[in-house]
Amino acid sequence: MSARAVTLWFIDLDDPVAFLRTEPANDVGAAQALAGALFGDRVLVPVADTDLASAAAAGGPHIYAGHYGGLAILSCS
Structure with missing residues (x-):
C-alpha cells in the first residue's frame, strides 16, 4: 500500500516566497x-508541531x- 497525502496551500500574498523567508x-x-x-x-486533537515532510509521511489519518x-x-x- 502506498502512502497518500494531500497538501493544500491557501495563499493571499503578493510575494509568498519573500514572506516565507521571514520565517x-x-x-x-x-x-x-x-x-x-x-x-x-471530526474530533480534532492537537498533537504536535511538525514540518511538511513529516506531515506528508504520517501514518494513519x-x-x-x-x-x-x-x-x-x-x-x-
Missing part, C-alpha cells in the same frame, strides 16, 4: 479554526494545519 510564526488558534471549519464533523497570516497550509493523510 513567520504559526498562529495556532487560526490553524485550529481552519481545520475545524473544514473538518467540523492525520490533519496538519498551519496559518501564517496571508498563507495557510493544510496537509491530510
